[in-house]
Amino acid sequence: MTKFVQFHLLTSFGPSNPNRDDQGRPKQAMVGGTPRLRMSSQSIKRALRGSSRFALDLADHMGTRTKRLPEKLAAHLVAQGATEEKAREAAEQVASVFGKLESTPRSGDGKVLTTLAFISPDEWAYATELAEGLANGEPLPKDKDLKKTVLRRADGAIDIAMFGRMLADDSGFNREAAVQVAHAITTHRAQSEEDYFSAVDDLNQEAGETGAGHIGEAEFGSGVYYEYVCVNLDLLEKNLGGDKELAARGIEALVRGLSQVTPTGKQNSFANHPRAHYILAECGEQAPRDLSGAFFDAVTAKPLMEKSILALEKTREDIDAAYGKSCDASCVLHVGESGTLEDIVAFVGSAARGANGTVPRIQPSSLARIHG
Numbered sequence: 001m002t003k004f005v006q007f008h009l010l011t012s013f014g015p016s017n018p019n020r021d022d023q024g025r026p027k028q029a030m031v032g033g034t035p036r037l038r039m040s041s042q043s044i045k046r047a048l049r050g051s052s053r054f055a056l057d058l059a060d061h062m063g064t065r066t067k068r069l070p071e072k073l074a075a076h077l078v079a080q081g082a083t084e085e086k087a088r089e090a091a092e093q094v095a096s097v098f099g100k101l102e103s104t105p106r107s108g109d110g111k112v113l114t115t116l117a118f119i120s121p122d123e124w125a126y127a128t129e130l131a132e133g134l135a136n137g138e139p140l141p142k143d144k145d146l147k148k149t150v151l152r153r154a155d156g157a158i159d160i161a162m163f164g165r166m167l168a169d170d171s172g173f174n175r176e177a178a179v180q181v182a183h184a185i186t187t188h189r190a191q192s193e194e195d196y197f198s199a200v201d202d203l204n205q206e207a208g209e210t211g212a213g214h215i216g217e218a219e220f221g222s223g224v225y226y227e228y229v230c231v232n233l234d235l236l237e238k239n240l241g242g243d244k245e246l247a248a249r250g251i252e253a254l255v256r257g258l259s260q261v262t263p264t265g266k267q268n269s270f271a272n273h274p275r276a277h278y279i280l281a282e283c284g285e286q287a288p289r290d291l292s293g294a295f296f297d298a299v300t301a302k303p304l305m306e307k308s309i310l311a312l313e314k315t316r317e318d319i320d321a322a323y324g325k326s327c328d329a330s331c332v333l334h335v336g337e338s339g340t341l342e343d344i345v346a347f348v349g350s351a352a353r354g355a356n357g358t359v360p361r362i363q364p365s366s367l368a369r370i371h372g
Contacts, residue, residue: 001285005251005348006327007229007258008280008291010187010308015220016272017192018263019043026192026221029185032296037190037221041181043263044227048254049159051261057253061246063120063157063165067113070095073131074110082135090134094127097150099169118165118175120157126150147173154241158250161239162231178236179229179254180288186223187295187308194219220270224277224304226312228290229258233352248352252345255281259333259341277335278309280316281344283351284327291315309334 017026019039029038048054054062066072073091078084088110092101098117103110119127127150134140141149151173154161164177194217201213231254237247259276267273294308294315301307320326331347333339 002235003233003283003285003351004288005231005233005351006282006288006290007227007231007255008278008282008312009227009229009258009276010224010278010305010312011184011227011262011274011276012224012305013222013262013272013274014270015193015222016270017218017220017266018272020265025219028192029183031185031292032298034189034298035191036186036188036298037192037223037225038186039184039225039227039263041183043265044181044184045163047261047263048257049163051257053253053257053261054159057249057256058158060121061156061158061250063118063160064124065116065118067116069098069113069117069119069124069127070101070111073128076128077131077135080132080135086135090131093134093140094131094146094150097127097147099167117167118157118160120152120155120160122152122155122157123150154239156240156243156246158240158246158253161236161247162250162254175239176235178232178239180231182228182290182292184225184227185292185295187226187311188223188299188304190221190223192219192221218266218269220266224299224308226292226295226308227258228292229254230288230290236352244353248349251352252349255279255344255348256341259344275335276333277305278312279333279339279341279344280312280330281332281347282327282330283348284325284329286324286326286328289319289323289326291319 019027021027027038027040029036049062070088070091073095074084074087077087077090082090092111095101095113098113098119100114101111102114104112130140130150140146147170151167151170153173160175162177162179165175167173196217197215198212199214204213231251233247236250237244240246259279262272262274291312294311299307299311316326331339331344333341333344
């Protein structure tokens, strides 16, 4: 049986615009006929990958998403003493393993990949080694052998293992994501607002001129967001080549990031650095289910955070009553009431390190609510 860890988070945002649409407004969605503010799953995953939690805890196990592999390989070969022409030819030949190449105005004499390639540290090292050999006159393996030499079906790149990747030219080396991230939505009715602002030209002031040097508008919103994340622990471990400890470290970094990291749109203007007010972590072999249905009818009563928590917990109880228990064990952090982040971290780490089917057993703090 497959074991899953699920996270349900409620986080309050003050005036902010962490994830913008094509017109610079906070992203929105209609849910239950009511307008809500939204943060896309892509923006959340990008924020997690770039967070200090991943950078500090998993520094040597992070992949790189880029089109510029040929440029970087060529620069490395030139630094090793190869001529620019030979370096470029070798780099482009090896980089073609990751997809088709094209010239762009920004790429100069060289080429770039046509699509973003998600490259693990192992793959980057193998590509560099082959490019160095080619620049020194060594032959490359044949096409199929070349791909097998460079591309990995499993490796130590935690972000590729979690969020997956697609290689259009060779689906055999795709990676199915072990972590599913839902779009976050406000639990209540919420719409963007407009901030009219002006800026003063300092030299105009000195000259005694009045009036603004610039005027503009910026949109923002605020609200309590519900966020849902589901982790397939067995697939995460498989994607990491069976490295259970790395999988555990990865999911620990994931929950630390989820609790404190947000998309960074307009952060200098709004300084939005919220922390999750409520986290429910669940572990079990039951089929996953999100609890967004708790907010299909928008929360209207105050205080919004506490009423949102009550709505979520009631929906969870109602689903369990209808379908049976949705997990084998759970742990709750509720700011001001019970639990700590370290309780949640220990809970999910225990789940990842345990044998398949094992219910995690940890020693929680005296305030943590743990069920199992």
